[in-house]
Amino acid sequence: MKKFVQIAFLLIGGALGFVFLPPLYELLHLSSNPWLDNPYVSVALGAILLFTLSFAFSDYFVRLISWMEEVLFKVPVGDLLFGTLGLIIGLIVAYFLGFAIESVQLGFVSEILPIIMSFVLGYLGFRVGFKKRDELIQLFTLRGSNTKKKLIDGVDAQEVKGSYKLLDTSVIIDGRIADISQTGFIEGILVVPQFVLTELQHIADSSDTLKRTRGRRGLDILKKLQDERMTKVEISEEDFEDVQEVDLKLVRLAKKMSNDTQIVTNDFNLNKVCELHHVRVLNINDLANAVKPVVIPGEDMQVMVIKDGKEHNQGVAYLDDGTMIVVEGGRSYIGQAITVTVTSVLQTSAGRMIFAKPKDD
Numbered sequence: 001m002k003k004f005v006q007i008a009f010l011l012i013g014g015a016l017g018f019v020f021l022p023p024l025y026e027l028l029h030l031s032s033n034p035w036l037d038n039p040y041v042s043v044a045l046g047a048i049l050l051f052t053l054s055f056a057f058s059d060y061f062v063r064l065i066s067w068m069e070e071v072l073f074k075v076p077v078g079d080l081l082f083g084t085l086g087l088i089i090g091l092i093v094a095y096f097l098g099f100a101i102e103s104v105q106l107g108f109v110s111e112i113l114p115i116i117m118s119f120v121l122g123y124l125g126f127r128v129g130f131k132k133r134d135e136l137i138q139l140f141t142l143r144g145s146n147t148k149k150k151l152i153d154g155v156d157a158q159e160v161k162g163s164y165k166l167l168d169t170s171v172i173i174d175g176r177i178a179d180i181s182q183t184g185f186i187e188g189i190l191v192v193p194q195f196v197l198t199e200l201q202h203i204a205d206s207s208d209t210l211k212r213t214r215g216r217r218g219l220d221i222l223k224k225l226q227d228e229r230m231t232k233v234e235i236s237e238e239d240f241e242d243v244q245e246v247d248l249k250l251v252r253l254a255k256k257m258s259n260d261t262q263i264v265t266n267d268f269n270l271n272k273v274c275e276l277h278h279v280r281v282l283n284i285n286d287l288a289n290a291v292k293p294v295v296i297p298g299e300d301m302q303v304m305v306i307k308d309g310k311e312h313n314q315g316v317a318y319l320d321d322g323t324m325i326v327v328e329g330g331r332s333y334i335g336q337a338i339t340v341t342v343t344s345v346l347q348t349s350a351g352r353m354i355f356a357k358p359k360d361d
Contacts, residue, residue, distance in 0.1 A: 329357060330358060
């Protein structure tokens with residue numbers, strides 16, 4: 001890169017020498033010299049002068065180019081493409097406005113104003129294209145490309161219009177999202193941010209056996225989602241290097257994408273953080289609690305008492321879905337299958353708890 005910069009200095013120096021040295025000779029009354037009044041000599045002198053200066057400044061230019069290269073490599077291709085298109089459109093608009101201003105003959109203002117407008121409109125065009133990438137993609141996407149298959153002969157289903165669903169690490173490792181997605185209850189595009197994928201990879205590479213198993217399970221779930229899901233599962237390269245916490249990165253990404261973006265999780269704390277930031281969230285645990293069978297006080301059920309309860313003479317049983325049943329006076333029935341009568345049901349954010357007593361009592 002340093003050699004490239006020096007060659008660029010050499011070529012630019014030759015061009016500047018060809019343009020500016022002859023007027024300088026006339027100003028200094030040296031144009032009568034046959035050696036100096038020669039375009040080849042002017043090109044050579046300018047090239048040598050700037051090439052000599054390149055040894056002093058080339059390192060700074062190399063650092064600047066390396067920094068710009070590093071920044072551009074971190075920017076997603078989509079953002080860079082739409083930002084460049086916005087810049088081009090802004091410059092085109094500035095050109096036509098400048099042409100109109102020059103025709104008005106405002107003197108000095110007609111010369112300066114087009115330059116200022118080129119900078120301002122070019123910058124605004126780049127920012128608009130960079131920030132509105134997702135909306136522009138949706139605008140130019142054909143509406144018919146996302147329609148469902150025909151459910152009945154001659155009848156088309158309505159267009160699938162679902163919001164983006166951001167998956168966090170806990171819900172991927174949990175695995176139930178794959179089964180829910182397969183049933184078709186979750187519409188839209190599932191988005192897995194790269195920082196979530198990186199966290200999964202770190203968990204899968206952990207020295208702890210349990211963590212390693214959980215991480216590999218999460219990667220398998222993602223592969224299953226990509227292979228079996230009807231709609232797309234996208235990997236987002238967007239990252240926020242000024243934030244370390246993955247949960248806060250998810251919240252910021254959801255705000256940046258669109259108002260319809262939702263975070264899918266089973267983390268209670270992330271659920272609360274999303275509510276504080278006014279970000280829509282889908283909690284898998286809330287869904288699981290909502291679809292559990294309804295139990296009414298006074299109803300009888302068959303359970304197996306398996307252990308002691310916290311209070312005196314209590315027994316504890318479990319339903320197939322994991323719901324805990326506290327049986328009053330059930331300690332003497334440990335290890336037995338008995339019929340109990342439901343006395344009350346307690347619904348909490350952590351789940352549901354059923355209180356019952358043996359039917360014989």
